[in-house]
Amino acid sequence: MRWQPVLKALSVVLLALLIILSILSASWPEEDMDEFDNTSEELGRTLFGTTDATGYGLIVFFIGLLLLVALLGGIFLAKEERE
Amino acid sequence: MDWLQLAWLIPVFPFAAFILISLLPKRTLFWEDGGGYAIAGAGGALILSVFVIWDVINGRTLTGPEAPEFTWVLINAPGEALQITFGIWIDQLAALMLLVVSVVGTLVVIYSGGYMHAEGDTRRRYYAEITLFISVMYGLVISSNYLQMFIFWELVGLCSYLLIGFWYERPSAASAAKRAFIVTRVGDIMFMAGIIILLKYVGTLDFEPLFAEAGTRVPPEMLALSTALIFGGAVGKSAQFPLHEWLPDAMEGPTTVSALIHAATMVKAGVYLVARSYPLLVQTPESLLIVACIGGVTALLAATVALAATDIKRVLAYSTVSQLGYMTLGLGAGGYLVMEAGLPNGYNAATFHMMNHAFFKALLFLCAGSVIHAVGTNDMRLMGGLRKKMKITSLTMLIGALAIAGIPPLSGFWSKDEVLSAVYHAGDFDPVFFLLWAMGIGTVFMTAFYMFRMWFLTFAGEPRSDVHAHESPKIMTVPLIILAGLAITSGFALFIGDGFGGFMEQSIEDTGISPPHETMVDIAVNIFSDPLTYVSLVLALVGMGLAYKVYYLPGFDRSIFVKGVPGKLHKALENRWYISKAYDDFAVKVVYAFSVLADMFDRYVIDGIVNGFAYLGGRSGGWMRKVQDGNVQRYASLIVIGICLLLIFMLYILPWGGW
Amino acid sequence: MIPLVYWLVFSSLLFCIGAYGVLTKRNAIVVLMCIEIMLNAANINLVAFSSYHSSLHPALGADLSGQAFTLFSIAIAAAEVAVGLAIILSVYRRYKTIDVDQINILRW
Numbered sequence: 001m002r003w004q005p006v007l008k009a010l011s012v013v014l015l016a017l018l019i020i021l022s023i024l025s026a027s028w029p030e031e032d033m034d035e036f037d038n039t040s041e042e043l044g045r046t047l048f049g050t051t052d053a054t055g056y057g058l059i060v061f062f063i064g065l066l067l068l069v070a071l072l073g074g075i076f077l078a079k080e081e082r083e
Numbered sequence: 084m085d086w087l088q089l090a091w092l093i094p095v096f097p098f099a100a101f102i103l104i105s106l107l108p109k110r111t112l113f114w115e116d117g118g119g120y121a122i123a124g125a126g127g128a129l130i131l132s133v134f135v136i137w138d139v140i141n142g143r144t145l146t147g148p149e150a151p152e153f154t155w156v157l158i159n160a161p162g163e164a165l166q167i168t169f170g171i172w173i174d175q176l177a178a179l180m181l182l183v184v185s186v187v188g189t190l191v192v193i194y195s196g197g198y199m200h201a202e203g204d205t206r207r208r209y210y211a212e213i214t215l216f217i218s219v220m221y222g223l224v225i226s227s228n229y230l231q232m233f234i235f236w237e238l239v240g241l242c243s244y245l246l247i248g249f250w251y252e253r254p255s256a257a258s259a260a261k262r263a264f265i266v267t268r269v270g271d272i273m274f275m276a277g278i279i280i281l282l283k284y285v286g287t288l289d290f291e292p293l294f295a296e297a298g299t300r301v302p303p304e305m306l307a308l309s310t311a312l313i314f315g316g317a318v319g320k321s322a323q324f325p326l327h328e329w330l331p332d333a334m335e336g337p338t339t340v341s342a343l344i345h346a347a348t349m350v351k352a353g354v355y356l357v358a359r360s361y362p363l364l365v366q367t368p369e370s371l372l373i374v375a376c377i378g379g380v381t382a383l384l385a386a387t388v389a390l391a392a393t394d395i396k397r398v399l400a401y402s403t404v405s406q407l408g409y410m411t412l413g414l415g416a417g418g419y420l421v422m423e424a425g426l427p428n429g430y431n432a433a434t435f436h437m438m439n440h441a442f443f444k445a446l447l448f449l450c451a452g453s454v455i456h457a458v459g460t461n462d463m464r465l466m467g468g469l470r471k472k473m474k475i476t477s478l479t480m481l482i483g484a485l486a487i488a489g490i491p492p493l494s495g496f497w498s499k500d501e502v503l504s505a506v507y508h509a510g511d512f513d514p515v516f517f518l519l520w521a522m523g524i525g526t527v528f529m530t531a532f533y534m535f536r537m538w539f540l541t542f543a544g545e546p547r548s549d550v551h552a553h554e555s556p557k558i559m560t561v562p563l564i565i566l567a568g569l570a571i572t573s574g575f576a577l578f579i580g581d582g583f584g585g586f587m588e589q590s591i592e593d594t595g596i597s598p599p600h601e602t603m604v605d606i607a608v609n610i611f612s613d614p615l616t617y618v619s620l621v622l623a624l625v626g627m628g629l630a631y632k633v634y635y636l637p638g639f640d641r642s643i644f645v646k647g648v649p650g651k652l653h654k655a656l657e658n659r660w661y662i663s664k665a666y667d668d669f670a671v672k673v674v675y676a677f678s679v680l681a682d683m684f685d686r687y688v689i690d691g692i693v694n695g696f697a698y699l700g701g702r703s704g705g706w707m708r709k710v711q712d713g714n715v716q717r718y719a720s721l722i723v724i725g726i727c728l729l730l731i732f733m734l735y736i737l738p739w740g741g742w
Numbered sequence: 743m744i745p746l747v748y749w750l751v752f753s754s755l756l757f758c759i760g761a762y763g764v765l766t767k768r769n770a771i772v773v774l775m776c777i778e779i780m781l782n783a784a785n786i787n788l789v790a791f792s793s794y795h796s797s798l799h800p801a802l803g804a805d806l807s808g809q810a811f812t813l814f815s816i817a818i819a820a821a822e823v824a825v826g827l828a829i830i831l832s833v834y835r836r837y838k839t840i841d842v843d844q845i846n847i848l849r850w
Contacts, residue, residue: 005766008762008765008766009762009766011765012758012761012762012765013758015758015761016754016755016757016758019754019757019758020751020754020755023747023750023751023754024747024751028745028746028747029797029798030797032743032794032797033743033744033793033794033797034793034794034795034796034797034804039806042806043806043809043810046805046806046807046809046810047810047813056807056810056814059814060813060814063814063817063818064817066817066818066821067817067820067821069821070820070821070822070824070825071821071824073824073825073828074824074825074827074828075828076828077825077828077829077831077832078827078828078831078832
């Protein structure tokens with residue numbers, strides 16, 4: 001049973017090699033990263049948009065709601081059974 | 084009335100009788116459970132045959148295109164056209180066979196009325212099978228191509244099997260029937276191979292076009308091979324060495340069956356085949372040599388075994404084999420004579436002997452049947468002194484024995500001497516024929532000896548045991564008398580009209596013979612002025628005399644035959660030179676070993692594969708099940724491996740395939 | 743500055759390390775942490791691609807939607823961890839162990 005981790009390690013290494021191989025064999029354009037003066041501002045603008053209709057604000061709200069529900073569910077599941 | 088055009092009706096009469104006997108309800112089978120229909124069928128065929136033969140004697144034959152035909156298979160592909168027709172072919176040779184089959188057949192059926200009287204309900208089967216046999220034998224004789232002949236050949240073999248095994252509850256009879264069929268099958272396969280070779284090269288099996296074109300379209304080695312193979316079929320059917328063992332065993336059937344099938348008709352089919360194939364055979368001297376050698380060896384071999392036989396039918400069976408060997412030898416030698424000197428002597432002699440032998444052998448068998456019917460046993464050692472009680476039988480059998488021994492003026496003398504002189508003259512072309520002639524002469528001596536041994540043991544002297552003997556009813560003795568008359572007179576066919584020779588040689592006209600035209604006086608003078616004639620005559624008389632001394636005159640101590648060196652020889656002869664034993668050993672050891680091998684192969688390899696599939700199917704579930712063992716990390720690792728494989732597939736294998 | 747390929751290689755290596763942990767570790771909470779690592783590797787991928795957006799799609803210019811999506815991904819990861827830990831707690835109450843090899847009621 002001790003050789004099983006080795007096999008799994010080998011398969012994972014193989015996976016890594018394959019992914020890297022495919023990344024390297026793709027042709028990427030030669031440009032550089034985007035330059036921003038103030039990334040946070042840009043990010044805020046993207047997230048919430050200049051007006052209400054653009055941006056992802058509504059989605060952020062729903063994600064928060066999901067997080068709330070998940071945590072409530074987790075608390076419920078983790079509660080001890082009462083006698 | 085053009086009888087030749089109606090010749091196709093000849094097999095129809097006995098076949099109709101067969102159908103009627105088989106299918107009609109029992110009450111309508113008047114007289115001997117079907118015997119009446121059988122005689123009507125055979126008799127009708129006889130009458131029609133007589134008319135046909137009369138036409139042939141007057142010089143008309145029915146060969147080639149004028150014959151009625153019936154196209155069976157027609158394949159019209161260019162270059163591969165195949166046409167197989169059923170037709171009839173009547174020439175002098177066919178007419179001869181028709182005469183033999185019709186006369187002997189009808190007489191045997193009449194005789195069976197008396198012989199099979201005590202058999203009860205099984206008589207119906209007997210008459211059905213006999214009429215079927217007669218009809219297919221006719222069919223064989225009038226066939227116009229090899230395939231049709233082969234079909235009837237096989238049917239004749241089937242009827243022989245049925246009739247040999249008539250008393251099938253007897254294990255010896257059942258096994259004898261099987262043996263006959265299997266041994267002749269070996270010959271049949273060779274026959275089939277031979278005609279397939281001919282078919283491949285010439286494209287047709289009809290006699291007329293085949294004979295005309297075989298010389299040009301078949302390469303010589305292939306022609307020799309195919310004729311030798313066709314002769315192989317004759318070896319099987321006519322019980323020549325090495326396929327001769329079935330005939331003595333075939334005596335398990337009723338004596339009438341032995342008379343009809345194994346003396347007069349079916350075994351002659353092989354000789355008929357060889358004679359019919361003469362236009363092919365005379366182009367291949369190697370095959371002719373094989374034919375002659377096998378004939379000579381068989382004649383000698385069978386005659387030696389007959390010397391020690393104690394069963395009256397066995398003696399006659401071996402005698403048949405021996406005489407068939409004579410005919411084969413005569414045809415082989417005759418082929419040489421035709422080929423080298425344009426003389427049809429051998430052919431004429433062999434076919435003449437065929438006719439004569441049919442008559443006197445059928446006579447001998449029916450006489451033996453009469454004796455067996457009266458006495459109840461086949462064993463000659465228990466007989467003796469029957470001459471006083473069975474006058475007609477003993478007289479007719481004496482005539483038959485004289486005929487076969489070759490004593491003039493009975494028929495056997497004329498034909499035997501012709502055969503022997505033909506063999507001797509063939510020696511001019513190949514010295515081996517002198518050796519074969521010597522074998523033939525030795526056989527003459529032995530034939531006379533064993534035949535008269537048989538007669539003396541059965542009819543002369545004092546009864547050796549108290550068997551009850553009485554003369555047979557008229558229905559049995561009248562055919563005997565008729566056959567005896569034929570045995571005496573058929574020899575004189577040599578002198579009627581153009582002579583037998585002149586008659587028969589027309590059937591092989593196209594093989595390029597130029598026979599000397601002889602008048603009857605010439606023929607007689609030739610025979611009696613030839614010293615060879617006297618050699619064989621003297622030997623026959625010496626044989627008779629020796630049998631007289633050994634078996635009739637008192638005072639000869641026969642026990643010298645069983646002691647010492649003659650004793651070993653006697654034992655060998657009794658066991659038929661151990662040939663039969665050799666075949667059985669071969670079958671048991673070799674074939675059994677082979678079949679064990681086949682069984683093991685079947686059991687381990689084939690069953691192994693099939694069971695292996697089942698094992699795989701059953702076990703694979705067990706193996707597959709281990710994949711899902713509840714270990715979640717194992718599932719995840721399998722997913723990883725799967726992704727790796729997918730990536731490898733997409734990166735390397737798909738581009739390699741051309742994606 | 744840093745070529746895109748480096749980011750991608752880095753994120754794939756991180757992913758594989760996480761995968762190794764998921765396959766091998768016996769402690770269920772450690773397996774959960776490794777799942778987090780894998781999620782983070784994916785997040786890095788998203789951010790990297792969004793930073794190079796103007797290079798990959800010259801006609802569209804800069805676009806920070808990828809980074810916004812990454813924020814969502816982090817939030818989802820948090821929710822998933824909460825639920826996962828709650829499940830592990832329930833499982834512990836049933837089996838009295840968090841060794842994944844022991845939590846197995848299938849035979850063989």
